[in-house]
Amino acid sequence: MKQLELTPRLRAAAELVREGSSLADIGTDHAYLPVWLLLEGRISRAIAADLRPGPLERARATARQYGCSDRVDFRLCDGLTGLYPGEADTLVIAGMGGETIARILEGAPWVRDAAVTLILQPMSAQPDLRRWLWQAGFGLEQERIICEGEKLYNIFLARFGVASPMTAGEEWAGRQCPELDQPLRGEYLSRLLKKAQRALAGLERSTEGKDSPRAGELRQICRELEQMEQEWNTWQR
Ligand SMILES: C[S@@+](CC[C@H](N)C(=O)[O-])C[C@H]1O[C@@H](n2cnc3c(N)ncnc32)[C@H](O)[C@@H]1O
Missing domain, CATH: 1.10.287 (Helix Hairpins)
Known part of the structure; x- marks a missing residue:
């Protein structure tokens, strides 16, 4: 069977998932990210959620193809509405607009907990998402910038707790310091x-x-x- 390869954008998001996490991938579509993490042995179970039946069917097909259907829970739901509070300690929300990501997080007060790691990959409206995060009390612990084709993508690692206000420019570009490991x-x-x-x-x-x-x-x-x-x-x- 062909090995599952992630694109650089999804690979960078997957690499931020701590080993042994209980993961939920929201807006999973093909479920490449959770299935890759399962195949790598970095996690033992995952929740794969999507708003629409078509993408969730594709997620089931990927899990079947790679022999891990028994380790993935499939949920047809809007954002986090199909999860119990605290059901996952790591949430990946990738490949959606920043405003949609903020709306999903707004709808789930249980994510305002320092024990919950958020790995967010907004396709647009990055300034709006950074603003929403700091205003809601989330600290941006890490930002990665990834190049895929001609495009640059951002991946945020955020956690509820120590948030500090950002200027408008920082909302656009993220905060910088000399130690920042961002080659791009x-x-x-x-x-x-x-x-x-x-x-x-x-x-x-x-x-x-x-x-x-x-x-x-x-x-x-x-x-x-x-x-x-x-x-x-x-x-x-
Ligand atoms: C472009 S795909 C991204 C797939 C994958 N996460 C990635 O980054 O490659 C966006 C997916 O998010 C789903 N989606 C959009 N809004 C959603 C919501 N409110 N809740 C759950 N899934 C949503 C769509 O159905 C679609 O399958």
Whole structure:
């Protein structure tokens, strides 16, 4: 049988799962991540949950193909609604928009517990998710930046407990310090800055946009990202 290979994005998320965790993969689709962890012997059981029957059927097919159907619980549910509070100590929510991830977490107060590890991989709205996390009391313990094809992806490791407020620029790019182990950070900052500058230019072209509060916010974000980029480049010398 062909070995199950994860894409770099899913592999990076899987590598953050501590050995022996009780895992739930929310929005599992093919269930590649939990099945890979089971095959590697890093976990002994997993919950694979999805909102829709089609993806959950694909998850069942993967588990069957790799001979681990008896070690996966399949749940058809929205977010965490199909789990008992505390049923898993590690939650992976990958491949969804940041706002959806925040909504899923908002709906499950039991995840506000330092014993629960969150591994989150937002496909969009990363600033909204970072903001939601710190405002809800979650600390971002680690962020990984992964390149797959041309795209960069973020993976957050978060836990309820010590949260500190972030500036708007930090919500865009994550907090940085010289010790940060993020080889792709320079490229990430440069892409974010271009994105913020494009958004600002678009807003300024519309006559009302010039003085709008959003334009002011974006100007501040661009300034912060520029400073972060300079600071990061200095640290790399
Ligand atoms: C793009 S796939 C991601 C699959 C896998 N997690 C990954 O990262 O490769 C997104 C999956 O999330 C599921 N999904 C979307 N909203 C969801 C929700 N509120 N609760 C559970 N699953 C959801 C979709 O049905 C879909 O199967």
